Amino acid sequence: MQAEWVEFPPALQRKFGKMGEWDYHPCTPECEKKNEQREWELMRRDARVENLQDKSGLSKRMRNYTFANFKPFVSPGATKAAEKVEEYLKNWKENREAGNGLYLGGGVGTGKTHLAVAVMNELIQRERVPSLFVTVPELLDNLRGAYNDPGKNLDEWMEAVKNADLLILDDLGSEKATLWVQERLFVIINHRYRETLPTVITSNTAPRDLGGQLGERTASRIFAMCTGVELEGSDYRETAARDSAGGDRGPGKR
Ligand SMILES: Nc1ncnc2c1ncn2[C@@H]1O[C@H](COP(=O)(O)OP(=O)(O)O)[C@@H](O)[C@H]1O
Ligand SMILES: [Mg+2]
Missing domain, CATH: 3.40.50.300 (P-loop containing nucleotide triphosphate hydrolases)
Incomplete structure (x- = not known):
């Protein structure tokens, strides 16, 4: 199961008296793919920062x-x-x-x-x-x-x-x-x-x-x-x- 915090817009916040709620949903293959992609993107970002640091002359x-x-x-x-x-x-x-x-x-x-x-x-x-x-x-x-x-x-x-x-x-x-x-x-x-x-x-x-x-x-x-x-x-x-x-x-x- 995956949980995602969904923040309500101000009108709903007033109506329900809370800022938002957790939305639980089973992790579909699609969202698994999304998570993988996000992880991949983060890894690529880290690699790029490291690469830039190596070339920076610092x-x-x-x-x-x-x-x-x-x-x-x-x-x-x-x-x-x-x-x-x-x-x-x-x-x-x-x-x-x-x-x-x-x-x-x-x-x-x-x-x-x-x-x-x-x-x-x-x-x-x-x-x-x-x-x-x-x-x-x-x-x-x-x-x-x-x-x-x-x-x-x-x-x-x-x-x-x-x-x-x-x-x-x-x-x-x-x-x-x-x-x-x-x-x-x-x-x-x-x-x-x-x-x-x-x-x-x-x-x-x-x-x-x-x-x-x-x-x-x-x-x-x-x-x-x-x-x-x-x-x-x-x-x-x-x-x-x-x-x-x-x-x-x-x-x-x-
Ligand atoms: N306000 C400060 N707070 C913390 N460390 C400082 C501060 N000013 C200088 N330093 C440290 O003192 C040392 C000399 O500073 P640096 O930036 O090389 O001086 P400058 O380039 O003006 O000659 C460095 O190690 C730097 O990190
Ligand atoms: Mg100097």
């Missing part, structure tokens, strides 16, 4: 970065940033359509990467969005490697960076941008801008310094497509280390 540690374990009250900056980022997530459909992203700026250890990755984890699990996480210094290293060694082929990977439905560029602007670096980054940003693909950026560079660092063409496209989120506050790693050392200067203090 480290094991980062797969645990979620909203649930982000403490919003460590600083006023973190509170406001978490709100803004959750708002972004809530409006994902429109943001995706318009190619809107986020620019998470602020000092070291303020939670920029954590929040960016929390968005990505959520979108992979909930919406199964093909996403890619890339650290910019590593990206540039790889590109330099391929430039110096034509045997290395990055075409497929670069296609993924340019076309991922959601891309995180972590630590943008953390190194001196030569003209060559500026040009490589422009190609990626410009492509994503033109194709309205959402990009979430984390950076130590204040927005006003971005043009000087990356060139105005790249900076202006970033401003056009990313909402700024400022994370000010102290380094969470140091604060956490101090707290766990009983309030004085713990081993985490450099």
